[in-house]
Amino acid sequence: MARAKAKKSSVRLRLKRGDTVRVMSGKHRGAEGEVLQVMHDTQRVLVKNVNIIKKAQKPTQENPRGGFKEQEAAVHASNVRIVDPTTGVPTRVRSGLNAEGRKVRISVKSGAVLDE
Incomplete structure (x- = not known):
C-alpha cells in the first residue's frame, strides 16, 4: 500500500x-x-x-x-x-522588524536578534 x-x-x-x-x-x-x-x-x-x-x-x-x-x-x-546565542539558554522565538525594516527572528528571553 x-x-x-x-x-x-x-x-x-x-x-x-x-x-x-x-x-x-x-x-x-x-x-x-x-x-x-x-x-x-x-x-x-x-x-x-x-x-x-x-x-x-x-x-x-x-x-x-x-x-x-x-x-x-x-x-x-x-x-x-x-x-539563545547571548545567554546559552533555550528560548522561544518571535518575529519582528530590524532597523532597516527587514523581518528577523528575535529571542523572547533576551531580545537578541537571531538573524544577521
Missing part, C-alpha cells in the same frame, strides 16, 4: 538550517546540536548527533559484507527549542 502524502502544514516553523537547538522532551532530552535539515511538511528537524539510529546496509560490490550504518533520525519540531 502506498504511503499517504503529507498534508501541507499550516504551522510556521521558526527553525532554520544551522541553528543551535536543545531537545526539551523525549528520549534525548538535554542534548544540543545543530539543525541539519528542516522538514516543513512533517514538522520535523534533523539535529546533528541526536537520535542516532542504526540502519542495515545490503551487500554491494563496493561493500560485499554489508553491515550497519549509523545516521541521525528526525525529531519533531515541538520537542526542540532554539538556544
Whole structure:
C-alpha cells in the first residue's frame, strides 16, 4: 500500500538550517546540536548527533559484507527549542522588524536578534 502524502502544514516553523537547538522532551532530552535539515511538511528537524539510529546496509560490490550504518533520525519540531546565542539558554522565538525594516527572528528571553 502506498504511503499517504503529507498534508501541507499550516504551522510556521521558526527553525532554520544551522541553528543551535536543545531537545526539551523525549528520549534525548538535554542534548544540543545543530539543525541539519528542516522538514516543513512533517514538522520535523534533523539535529546533528541526536537520535542516532542504526540502519542495515545490503551487500554491494563496493561493500560485499554489508553491515550497519549509523545516521541521525528526525525529531519533531515541538520537542526542540532554539538556544539563545547571548545567554546559552533555550528560548522561544518571535518575529519582528530590524532597523532597516527587514523581518528577523528575535529571542523572547533576551531580545537578541537571531538573524544577521
